[in-house]
Amino acid sequence: MSGTSADGVDAALVQTDGEASITVIGGLTVPYEEDLRHRLLEASQHDMPTSDMLRLEKELTQVHADAVAQLIKQHPAEGKRAEVVGFHGHTIRHIPDECLTCQIGNPWQLAHSTGLKVVSDFRRNDIAGGGQGAPLAAMFHRALFDTYDKPLVVLNLGGVANVTWLGEDGALIAGDTGPGCGLLDEWAQEMADLPHDSDGILAGAGRVNEPLVAEALSAPFFARPLPKAADRYDFDHVDVSTLTVEDGAATLCAVTVRAVAGAVARLPKKPKTLWVTGGGVKHPVIMSMLAEHFAEVHRVEDRKLSSETLEAECFAWLAVRRMRQLPITVPETTGCSEPLSGGAITL
Numbered sequence: 001m002s003g004t005s006a007d008g009v010d011a012a013l014v015q016t017d018g019e020a021s022i023t024v025i026g027g028l029t030v031p032y033e034e035d036l037r038h039r040l041l042e043a044s045q046h047d048m049p050t051s052d053m054l055r056l057e058k059e060l061t062q063v064h065a066d067a068v069a070q071l072i073k074q075h076p077a078e079g080k081r082a083e084v085v086g087f088h089g090h091t092i093r094h095i096p097d098e099c100l101t102c103q104i105g106n107p108w109q110l111a112h113s114t115g116l117k118v119v120s121d122f123r124r125n126d127i128a129g130g131g132q133g134a135p136l137a138a139m140f141h142r143a144l145f146d147t148y149d150k151p152l153v154v155l156n157l158g159g160v161a162n163v164t165w166l167g168e169d170g171a172l173i174a175g176d177t178g179p180g181c182g183l184l185d186e187w188a189q190e191m192a193d194l195p196h197d198s199d200g201i202l203a204g205a206g207r208v209n210e211p212l213v214a215e216a217l218s219a220p221f222f223a224r225p226l227p228k229a230a231d232r233y234d235f236d237h238v239d240v241s242t243l244t245v246e247d248g249a250a251t252l253c254a255v256t257v258r259a260v261a262g263a264v265a266r267l268p269k270k271p272k273t274l275w276v277t278g279g280g281v282k283h284p285v286i287m288s289m290l291a292e293h294f295a296e297v298h299r300v301e302d303r304k305l306s307s308e309t310l311e312a313e314c315f316a317w318l319a320v321r322r323m324r325q326l327p328i329t330v331p332e333t334t335g336c337s338e339p340l341s342g343g344a345i346t347l
């Protein structure tokens, strides 16, 4: 999995039936070199010449192949028994309202490098079937949190933020809520030359500008009910450029958290617990702002799950579901018209 933050490839080795049986054997992250990260972010925002895009795809795929090789080397006995790689690739466009999405990554190259079957292109069947193409993690969250006290919400704080609401009797609703840490990353890079607001050092010293939060959240996206999905760059209208670096960071955290709270408030029942995953769990200001809106907030680590590799585990699980012809999306998770399988198999 290469998430929208473009910080690297997360990989996980998982033994699963694509249903309730999920055993995570190991996981790791291979960070991108600065130049590759820069070109991925560039390609995600601007049209890129085709040959440059193909070079980018080839290099990106090679990092994924290296991640698989490292993981198998770390766990040789289980690694030898690996059957399939779930390969999300990297999203460079997501425009569900036009039925468009694009994840780059060459499954043939990965299949040759690893000697394994590859499942890729997870989102386009959902889009073709009337869905938003994201989020895809909802059914995995349901499988993981099946025995927990409901209703609950799983919140992923990556570049974009997405939630899965789980009710009693297996009910689920999912969707993207708005920005995750993406806007904050850009702000930290532009204003402080930092890759991100590490440990909340900027936001922790700032004050929230309420009028700017209200203005940011007045965009039509935030009024739409779940399920809905967004591109990482759909929130460029959020403008804190008049503020100091610290106040801007605090205000961006508030935008992320209020958007989550607003989306969850419109769900059928208040969650008892919010389980948080993704890199945002390491941001203390975001976490303490969440605690102002939700009675119980936990990192997924509190239940021995990994916020770093949960999405990678999800795509392993989804790959197995694809091999078994099981659905990966339902109308409540993406708005697709019927439960749909997804993913292309490269033998």
Ligand SMILES: Nc1ncnc2c1ncn2[C@@H]1O[C@H](COP(=O)(O)OP(=O)(O)OP(=O)(O)O)[C@@H](O)[C@H]1O
Pocket (backbone or CB within 6 Å): 002, 003, 004, 005, 006, 007, 156, 157, 158, 159, 160, 161, 180, 181, 182, 184, 185, 196, 197, 198, 199, 200, 277, 278, 279, 280, 282, 283, 284, 311
């Ligand atoms: N120590 C830290 N302090 C504050 N924030 C952090 C820290 N470590 C990571 N982050 C945040 O987490 C982000 C990465 O999160 P993650 O890897 O879950 O995103 P992603 O998977 O790329 O995104 P998406 O889920 O949208 O695809 C970083 O860009 C940064 O904003």
Ligand SMILES: CC(=O)N[C@H]1[C@@H]2OC[C@@H](O2)[C@@H](O)[C@@H]1O[C@H](C)C(=O)O
Pocket (backbone or CB within 6 Å): 003, 004, 091, 093, 094, 101, 133, 134, 135, 136, 137, 138, 156, 158, 159, 160, 161, 162, 175, 176, 229, 230, 311
């Ligand atoms: C189009 C796309 O890549 N969307 C990502 C992004 O990052 C978080 C959020 O937006 C989520 O909808 C999705 O990723 C996760 C893995 C998902 O599909 O569940």
